[in-house]
Amino acid sequence: MEKRKKSRKEKSIETKNKIIMSADELFKNNRFETVSVDSIVKKAGVAKGTFYIYFDSKDALIAELLVDNIKKIDIGYESHLKSLPSDMDTLDMLISLVEKIADVIDNSIGYDLIKKMYHAHMTHTVKSDAIIDYNRDLYKIFKTVIDRGLDQGEFKIDMTSEEFSKHCIMILRGITYEWCVRYPNLDLKYNYVKHFQLLIEGIKKR
């Protein structure tokens, strides 16, 4: 009787999951374009028609997958900041945050997905709302830190904290893009940190 219950709604969810997981796996090592619906359903062990019950199109699946993957990770930063000593220098905090982001990207998200995201975002092959959301979250985190620095009189910048936060994200993305292109010949974390140190110190002699 318990088993029966499962049959309706749960089995359907299971099928969908099988498809998603298979796709996920395949996308890990291949670009979206080169993964066929055929290969996905084959790996999932379901029929092709089944795919189209759960997803309107291949693109729809990709969009959903992106959201899923991103949702998994964007929670970490805030708690990381909270875990830091409350009397820490904001500058050090900034470096620590940047290190944390590098760790997450390198270890949790992974090269393949990041590359896929950057690619998808650039080409708009796929609705990239999830990516935008991720960046929005990141932006908020940075703004919080920057504002703290300003509040505590640690920074001197001649732009708003909003604008500066955007610049920070821009740098991160630039370096990340570079990382995607030059992988594995470029150390993400090292370059993140180095660049923020540059930014903090400035290069002007005085």
Add this chain to the structure above:
Amino acid sequence: MEKRKKSRKEKSIETKNKIIMSADELFKNNRFETVSVDSIVKKAGVAKGTFYIYFDSKDALIAELLVDNIKKIDIGYESHLKSLPSDMDTLDMLISLVEKIADVIDNSIGYDLIKKMYHAHMTHTVKSDAIIDYNRDLYKIFKTVIDRGLDQGEFKIDMTSEEFSKHCIMILRGITYEWCVRYPNLDLKYNYVKHFQLLIEGIKKR
């Protein structure tokens, strides 16, 4: 009589140009993958076989197109630097260089091609030697300026000029990538300049 002369060789060049221009146009609004040889020859008004007289493959055309487009522009930077007053501050020179780069990208190369280049470079769908060459040239230019700043005692950086030059290019690429993604809602030159000013001044109060 003059018209007659043209016929053989020149007409052939014209045909090739027709193909290149048609391709160029189509690539403006579509990704390389989604533009078919069929659509190119149709637009050019030539037979499919004609395409393969002039290009070994679709990829070969793209590569040639990329090279062509890039060749058009990479000569400008050095002469720009030379045109600046010789007693100019190196920091100002850096800003001026960065402004020039933004101008070239925005006006000479153009959004569409840059986007295509970044995309191609990321996916390695296409031989991106031209892009790499372009970056190498840019790198040299930066190094020259940075070295001047160091020589004249204007900078204070705790890394080699080589490494710093790489960082500069990384920033530019980061911002450019961002520009590609957010176009037209992001001013390339403004962000270039702003970020380099940040970099120059640093954000640390002292």
Add this chain to the structure above:
Amino acid sequence: MEKRKKSRKEKSIETKNKIIMSADELFKNNRFETVSVDSIVKKAGVAKGTFYIYFDSKDALIAELLVDNIKKIDIGYESHLKSLPSDMDTLDMLISLVEKIADVIDNSIGYDLIKKMYHAHMTHTVKSDAIIDYNRDLYKIFKTVIDRGLDQGEFKIDMTSEEFSKHCIMILRGITYEWCVRYPNLDLKYNYVKHFQLLIEGIKKR
């Protein structure tokens, strides 16, 4: 109700058969190279994609076809030998075997397929394992007969039974090749028999 049952699996088999039969027919009058997948599917009345559901490639179809055709026939020889009176002269047995082979080729396999096989085997355009297997079987049959002749002291040959068997097959293939080339102006069976009689009697007077 009976009709309904047929639908799923059986209809699929039917489709495959339609393709195979169409191909078979087309190959009858044309070489493998000149029969296009297009023509096959058109004749079969199915879509091009359907072809690739059932066959990995055009070559795969050809290979399957060859195997199919050959499988149909290579069982007959052994039982034919068994059907002969056990006290028959081995020389007569040899002639009888050769007659049987001619019959099979002429009637069961048919001119068109044989020609195709010889062609394919010569050019290696197609995996000719089936043909090789066929020959191996034939070789074994001959060796059996030759050995019997030697055991019973009916033959006098100054080579091993292995080598002589190979010669027998070589003759058969030679005559068959000739038949392919000169068809229909050459009687296969007549020439088979005549040549083996020659071989048996020798031409040397004594």
Add this chain to the structure above:
Amino acid sequence: MEKRKKSRKEKSIETKNKIIMSADELFKNNRFETVSVDSIVKKAGVAKGTFYIYFDSKDALIAELLVDNIKKIDIGYESHLKSLPSDMDTLDMLISLVEKIADVIDNSIGYDLIKKMYHAHMTHTVKSDAIIDYNRDLYKIFKTVIDRGLDQGEFKIDMTSEEFSKHCIMILRGITYEWCVRYPNLDLKYNYVKHFQLLIEGIKKR
């Protein structure tokens, strides 16, 4: 002035020869189908159009080439026979002829061309009159020898010398076909000789 003379007719012949020789070379290592007109004219260093001045089609060239190649060689046999001692046994003469043929095929004509001929003959891709002529010449040679053997009372065959000659050629072709298929794992001359010895002696004990 002398040079001028050449220009008209001779230069034309030269051009044609360039084409023929290039084709010949290419056909040596490739099947007719896989050698393109493009590759031929490129190797010959002439324009594509030029090809069609001298040959109606690719097939026409092949036919002409075949004739040329065969003409080069079919003169040797008769003189070979004449070179033998006039009191030689006809049986030995037969063996000697067969050895000579093997030599010519193996050394003068060569594996590649023979294979091509057999292939072309079988598929009728190409007008194979030349091949037929060659065989007719061979047939005459054999008949001469056979008749001599009969005249001198050396043979005992229960068929006409015409028919027996045909059988001889059939064997040769069979073994040659085998050689084409199994090259280089089959010694042509050895098998020629061995088989004729078989034929001469017969296998029947008496």
Add this chain to the structure above:
DNA sequence: CATGAATGAGCCTTCATTCAT
């Protein structure tokens, strides 16, 4: 005679999507 640019039908193969069961 010679050229070589141009042709276009033809090739094999892929794949997202549909739909009857």
Add this chain to the structure above:
DNA sequence: TATGAATGAAGGCTCATTCAT
């Protein structure tokens, strides 16, 4: 729900042949 057979447009590419110069 689930199936999987069927679709057919599209893709990149080849090549014998023609024809204006």
